[in-house]
Amino acid sequence: MTWPADDGSVFRELTVDLHAHLGVPALEPLIADAPGLARQRATEVTSLGPASAAYNRKHFGALAGPLTDLDLRLAAMDRAGVDVQAVSATPVSYAWAQAPLAERITAVSNEAVADHCALRPDRLVGIGTVALQHPELAVRQLRSAVTELGLRGVQISTAAAPGVELDNPRLADFWAAAEEAGAAVFIHPFGCTLGDRLNAYYMFNTVGNPVETALALTRIAFSGLLERHPHLRIWAAHGGGYLPSYLGRADHAWTVREDARTTVEPPSAQLSRVFVDSLVYTPYGLRHLVEALGPDQVTLGTDYPFDMGVEDPVERLLAAGLDAETVTAVRGGNALRLLGPLPRTTPTPTPTGGVS
Template identity: 50%
Template sequence: MTAPPTVDVHAHVLLPAVEDLVEGLPGLSEARTLDARRNGPAALEVNRVMIGERVPRLTDPAVRLAAMDTQGVDIQLVSPSPSHYHYWAGEETAETLFRLANEATAEHCSAAPDRLRGLGLVPLQHPVLAVPALDDALARGLSGVEISSHAPGHELSDPAYEPLWNRAEETGALVFLHPFGCTLDERLDRWYLSNSVGQPTENAVALSHLIFSGVLDRHPGLRIVAAHGGGYLPTHIGRADHAWRTRPDAASGCAHPPSHYLRRLYFDSLVHDPHVLRELVRAAGAGRVLLGSDFPFDMGTPDPLGALRAAGLSDADFEAVRGGTAAGLLPRKD
């Protein structure tokens, strides 16, 4: 039998057309000010240089494919840089933005449709646009959509998102949960805590909203992939289970202990620690963990297969994470 391809489900594309669209619009300046507060000046300067060095890998399909060959990656699931969310945008701009982002991502992936699969964007700040955005992404041949951990005034447990979960479940679309920004704000504005602490915190909060509110009970067929190994939640799920068992308020929204739902979610492998990766596989099952690199950003790994090997998994578990499970989630494109 032919081995399944190696699939990296966490890789990004930069879309200059999106930034051209929002430049100068009311709200952008305030959003940039908030971003500066949350990250601090040192992080912003490092980010500026880091991203500048990586623009070819973020925008040129040929450069991307060459890098994939070096890594031993056969297929990438490419999602827009989370900096393109722009959840501050009004409804009209948000609709133009998601269509532009979906079109540009699909065009980027069309350079090598057998190796590049794409995800679109959903303007979570306008729940009424969520289903049209998903449908637009699917109509362009994308595999689903990427979302953040929340939008202003909306957690993922908000009933306003029920149509999105219904449609994603109905179509089998992938929903890639990738936070951008942490609401702890200035408490994380030094030493890049905004990312090293903020991202796993946001993942844990967002997944907890999906679990405790009963979203995963109502939509057992949802295919949600959580970036960064799901953050702190999978390896600290015992505390959530204890709350569910001992407190009626914690148990009021979902039918099972929170750990039950880890096997209804998918997680990427990007946890930067072989011991944590082994624990993630133990908690969620190898069939729920997918290879992820965060290509090509500095908080990712340039050697996702090496990081996976370091975890010392069984051959069967290694092959599932390497690409076996992802091959079943991403239909072939001939």
């Protein structure tokens, strides 16, 4: 199978990783003295618990190289059989930042992503960010990211700010602008808001992240956002969280309760237009994800370079026993539908043990 490239030529089937991150060290001096930063970090330590907080300090320190070094990134991509990678900044919450600082944080972050990807435009495409806690600013930042920096979309958290969910009317102009610009919107938790109930065993991440994503997608579905904006491109990290595994309950509520029948179509139909990544770890989980959302909505994702990610996305895809057409779609075809034309590059070999 062939796909169109930016220059109008075609390339053979590619493998595309849509979930990978970049560290932006230039942000540290910018926010070092901000009072909101100290409060944010104190909240995260309480939510993580002492053991996980200590572990993360050591682990994240070891990731400084992989998060910023181009050669390490490309080597990891080659080992994984990944041809093109969508790169977004490390998901950190700056929802506490007032507008002037938030504008600077976003500018520095987006420029860093664009500059990193420009080093290998045949292998990397950039995903920006916006200060969603300031909706009018976020609209300008989204347009700038796409039209001025050439980024393919933006990464947001599962809420705009405390008390401002993604279905809040204040964000209407942001969603409209994303649809108009053809910008993909990547929903990725910037931490967990469930507090100290998850302060042991790294439940902050293992339970918290999937819950955050399921909550965000549920609000999007029941709010009718996708009916109002049928061309909106949304994709979610970590397989969409817990929601794809229990869509039947949301559909049941939509069927039997008037307060939940807020849309023309049930939640499962709404979410059949949302993309998710394949980061569900097991062959069974991936088969179920494809069955729940459809083979056209699942993309590869590694969460590079974090320890909750995977280094062998192609092998895991092949192990799921999906039909050849679905494998082709998940491996790269769906990424093209989500992000648009991808760089022209020579596909890397399939990892040892896999089949092409």
